[in-house]
Amino acid sequence: MLQSKTFVKKTKAGRVQKVVREHYLRDDIPCGAASCSTCGAVEHPLSADAAAILVVDTNVVLHQIDLLENPAIDDVVLLSVVLDEVKNKNLAVFNRIKALCSNKARRFFVFTNEHHRDTYVKEMVGESPNDRNDRAIRVATRWYQSHLGENVKVLLITNDRDNKRKATEEGINAETVESYVRSLAQPGLLDLVVVSTSGDVTMEDVEDLRPSKKKVIYNEHKPMSEITAGLRCGIYHQGKLRVNRYNPFEAYVGSESIGDEIVIRGRSNMNRAFDGDIVAVELLPQDQWHESKSFIADDDEDEEDDVHLAPNNADDAPRKANPTQSTVTSSADSVSSRPVGLVVGVIKRNWNSYCGSLEPMPMPAGSGGVAHALFVSKDRRIPKIRIQTRQLGNLLDKRIIVAVDSWDVLSRYPSGHYVVLIENDINTRPFSTQVLACLPPLPWTLSPEDLANPNRQDLRHVRVFSVDPPGCRDIDDALHCTPLPNGNFEVGVHGSNKYAKCNFDLQWLWHIRSISIYTDIADVTNFVHPGTPLDEEAAQRGTSVYLVGQRIDMLPKPLTEDVCSLRADVERLAFSVIWEMTPHADIISTRYTKSVIKSCAAMSYVEAQARMDDSRLVDPLTVDLRNLNSLAKIMRHRRCERGALTLASAEVKFEIDSETHDPLDIGIYQIREANQMIEEFMLAANISVAEKILKHFPLCSLLRRHPSPTKEMLEPLLRTASSVGLNLDVSSSKALAESLDNAKAVYFCSGDLTFSEYYHYGLAASLYTHFTSPIRRYADVIVHRLLAAALDIAKLPPLFQDGPQLTGVADNLNYRHRNAQMASRASVELHTHIYFKTRPTDTEARIVKIKANGFIVFVPKFGIEGPIYLTPKGDKGGDWVVDEVHQRITKPGTSISYAVLQTVMIHMEVVEPQPHRPKLQLTLI
Template sequence: MLQSKTFVKKTKAGRVQKVVREHYLRDDIPCGAASCSTCGAVEHPLSADAAAILVVDTNVVLHQIDLLENPAIDDVVLLSVVLDEVKNKNLAVFNRIKALCSNKARRFFVFTNEHHRDTYVKEMVGESPNDRNDRAIRVATRWYQSHLGENVKVLLITNDRDNKRKATEEGINAETVESYVRSLAQPGLLDLVVVSTSGDVTMEDVEDLRPSKKKVIYNEHKPMSEITAGLRCGIYHQGKLRVNRYNPFEAYVGSESIGDEIVIRGRSNMNRAFDGDIVAVELLPQDQWHESKSFIADDDEDEEDDVHLAPNNADDAPRKANPTQSTVTSSADSVSSRPVGLVVGVIKRNWNSYCGSLEPMPMPAGSGGVAHALFVSKDRRIPKIRIQTRQLGNLLDKRIIVAVDSWDVLSRYPSGHYVVLIENDINTRPFSTQVLACLPPLPWTLSPEDLANPNRQDLRHVRVFSVDPPDGSNKYAKCNFDLQWLWHIRSISIYTDVCSLRADVERLAFSVIWEMTPHADIISTRYTKSVIKSCAAMSYVEAQARMDDSRLVDPLTVDLRNLNSLAKIMRHRRCERGALTLASAEVKFEIDSETHDPLDIGIYQIREANQMIEEFMLAANISVAEKILKHFPLCSLLRRHPSPTKEMLEPLLRTASSVGLNLDVSSSKALAESLDNAKAVYFCSGDLTFSEYYHYGLAASLYTHFTSPIRRYADVIVHRLLAAALDIAKLPPLFQDGPQLTGVADNLNYRHRNAQMASRASVELHTHIYFKTRPTDTEARIVKIKANGFIVFVPKFGIEGPIYLTPKGDKGGDWVVDEVHQRITKPGTSISYAVLQTVMIHMEVVEPQPHRPKLQLTLI
């Protein structure tokens, strides 16, 4: 059946063009229900014994995605009209619901109602697109009811009152999200239900006992049409809002339109914007551009001075009880050349799920055992979030995840809902059966088919060895005696029993093989899947000991020394090209084998063996990047490190200047020579020009990740690209879809950052356990001056945190800050502190609130 739509439109050239769109309808699209005997479909995603089949509308998907992802919700029909709307409104939610539909363990079914003869509806005269789509949802639900008969209950789930009313009038079973979830008799699910924004006023009554309970706290955001017009004529300025690390009531918006950062002071001027939001800013009159002192914000109630691992991108700035008042004003303010502004609208939200703990509100639980609580995020840049929960007693002393739903102008805090007991968005659930089905059965051994594979080279006769950290990570270098150097990477997905390189055990690998001169000049490069057999598995310490022991002259030790000689030449050349060598504080714990408590803490020692492995890893990654880009210039997954902007380097330059160092930051080579940090990210080669591929930190024109497929999914993708480039395998469909590959790259960057944060959280936990029974006096180095104290770095432990010089709540007292020389002085005395000065501090774990320990640093 064919439907057509004809209309006219005006082209850019000014001509009027007639457009005819044909819409084909079918009557053989299956319903997906196992109880249906009419459709004759092979697969039936919807269960035959389902209590009800749910048809959800667009707003339910957009706002209740956390609920839909819960395993308790199943047998759900997603109409194509709903998916199209969701894709246009929120791509992130669309990807999550699409993943649910693709997961065979979940019973979600996509019904293409827009192409079914009995469910397609035409837009009526005077009907809005939204009303037409709501009608299409009702028509499809009614069709399901009549198609499946009385034996199967079909429910339309909608929170739209008008849509629910019309559905009821048309004889369709319809329920709100909350009423349906209540019928499941699982109280925990109710915490996942996003309450409507109309409840904000009620919550304001709860949290604010002032006489004027409906006071407008924030300004309304400007409509997008006004923002667009204001940006075009220069009234407003667009940029990403970044909240101050040590003061959450101060933020900055980098604006290309004025070529400078705009300072936003106070929560009222931030106007409900979150860190990372793309915002529109209006500049304040220039007489209000005051330069305020930079304080470490302080509040006894909000864990103001947590100490954290350094460097750490999560901010530990404290909060004030009244977040709408600016806490950074000072009588010593002076007119500033930096523009100051206020947020007039949010162009793109950056709301995420946040980890933290609950702070109960002083009021009894409401009906149905609903309690109100304030969620305090571990990330101090995030304001408190108010939630409702029926599990307050169970959640009070735990780390939980909360998602933000809305923030009304009448509400002091944003509204959110409890999601789950995890942190850093890392899924701790067991792997699905589909994932486990990809793994080979254990015990795994090399098969005759592996050896007979013409695309796999047998290298078991080559002397191969591995060099790893003590925990058996993923860095492996191998060589033979005739200067044909090989880099082998494990390419299978079971770490302990299949992938780890162990002595005298055969393994499958993906190899980059170079022929090199003794001067580290590459004569030829080839790539192959291979079979290897390691003759030794060494730690970095063991490899270093072999190289340092002059009495050892066995072939294995000689190979190590040869590799190290080549690595030194390669490293020297990289540094000559401008590669940066920046020290980082990697904390190492000695763990008790029985109690798993930390026994000792220190900085991880880097040896020549580490640098040797690093050089060959980098060389392999660069070689593979060149290979895959040559074959797939538009769909290669690469890694780049953009050059830092002048604004990023300004704090470094100011600090260096205060101690008499002049740094040249015109290039990575110049900075490396002066110093002897934008973040590296994954990207799809088709998204950028070749000049943007550059990796600033490594001074490499091309770079990717190939050498660790066990711990990085990016390396798995690169393996598949390399296999396709060698004609060993076909190019997967993913790489032929540019937007999808870009989405994968974005997700890799997101997951990489979360993994870093999880690692730092683990270090922070072990640090608290260690210092809880070991108060310590030690040396620290001042790294940043504030008006009421300074930030110190503890080299011995790799820890950074604030030191207060004034009582809490005193914004600077008598101390005077010299911004030019980065020094803080107490007038009338000889007491002063400067950047990079060494001070003695006391470190101990305190617990100002139950179950919220923190590491406190005080000046001795």
């Protein structure tokens, strides 16, 4: 059965080395067809009555992945040679095709042709690897045809002209993607087909684009060899391109070789690079560094917006204000230090799918024909994208998603095709049946086995309660506080998904909670077992996403709102952290246990606050609340003394019309003492748990860290502070929060970093993790499992033995977390627009940052930040003089001047300069 064949490979690792690896060829690899009787059965065979079995070429997978994902395409054989090539060329596509292959609903079969005795192909002398792979694909196709016999049609799908020709010569059925899709006669599918570029088959007959008449708009990218050589000798500089969010014609490239950011001005200098691409940049001669003519002149795209005014955002936070003509004239030498460059090549593309709408255009004559349209992304950093569609009528005035395919030197805009996807990569689909099958039978009640479990403490007699935002249904944590005879307190934090006092045993979620102040956290791990579809789904989703008036759950509703939710007056399983604390909030002992709790009250923050404030109330619950509050105050004070930041980031709250879902009122979310009290105990529980798990699993704990911000990041804040005599107030701590935005808190695996790097700057804690919200964050689920293993209650799931895999999980969580935040922000923005659309408002605002042609204001009432322009569009702010040191902008010859932190009156309204791209405009009154 084993046939050994060794092949020789040369690799370059500094020096030339001969690598010899074994390569076994076998004869027991199944072909995967249901109709085949000679091969062994496989789990998900290709269907027996398929019209044709498709073998796809590498370029088809790479470029037509959107098409392959469409359910109309099925019975596809993917050769391992194709998968390997795809993996080397584009990991994102590889992951998508991998998901397709493991999707049980689709019939995609992976055939290991490289290890099959009859389909293995040895490289011939003088043959390029590409040609060899193409030949391997043809050999495998032919093998399939002869293996399955004449009654099954095997079709090679390729867009490579050469490959197709050779295949036909060898007597293989071969077709291009387009002709195949056309034969399916589903017009909608054709939109998904990426129009092939010049090198491939279809172009030659379609349009022989009179190349002489085409104008070359962009410079050719330098070949890769030249770029690497240039990088090595320091002519070029490598870095990630970031387009200014407020001015799509300006971009920055952070370059390590220079140690500064290189400014790229204008589309032609950006040379077809997208935001997020890794590019090679060549510096312009120093005398062109302030020249900003290229800036607007090169593009006829209607420049409806300001060029310079950028709010306090990540794009320019770490450095000085943009050099502009006005500043150049006033302080010529101080700002000229930023290097300016142009992109000579793109090292790695960051092409994604983008959400937006089509530019309005008249319907072309014959509907149903192919129409060319320009797509305008919602994200201004993305240029317009040209697409071809056959269903223009359907797409006009709709939010659509478009993927970028190519951008050649001849065209002003990149070309792409229309797809349907989910923005921010958030999974909103309902849970699958496999996932739902993992749920415990409903209605769920406490079983005697749970009570009999020696690892589970019965805390039903304890007065546990929860405090949450009003209307909260996924309560994952609860508290209790019992005075002990010795004058100390027992405080418990009981975890489920939010603050509540039910102990939940969610077998597959996690358990946290206990303090003699108990913190009870819903025992989600009791219900979410590792390795089940439910667990995999939750790990994929990573977090629940909170939108205005809506929530996208990580776990199915029965778990989040019932079984795991620590609601009042029901018995629930929980994971408790129990501290014994002195009245001075010193922790004497910490205990962790799984528990059964019965919450006596699920309060909102307002209710809890009202109880504490009402001096007439002396019932035990209120006394508990007051005790907790006084402890929390001490803890908070201590934390602040250690240097923790308290950032008043403005969270906006909407009141939503239940009928129309339109916002009725908008305001800043109020933080009460009760919020801070709960927060304090949750922080304490998280820190205690972090210590415990790190002690037991120094190499595989999932922790959370927040890197200290660098001096540069805080510089804008310090400048603001010094201009007003170091007097930080609400808006400036917001600025601090914004500066800190650059150094985001992230999850990590403890084995990957050294202890000193574990520090959480924002909380001033040397160790931190997430334990208190297992219903809505997967990180907490992992931490619950770790804690359970640390307590010897459960075994450590195998995942934790695999360092790289755990790091992968942490990376996914960070990614999902960031996306969830962006989605929440986008949701808030949308609702803000809806609100102000019908209600233009005059209000007070505070200046937070001075710019060359205006300033950024913060509206405390609504928690909104936005730019105000002092000069008309296109004008570079020549009339105004900026005083960098004092953060002041003045108009020479008049007494009008604006300084940072000054209060101004503004008018807010929604305008729509471009269709489907509404924006909130602020004007000074």
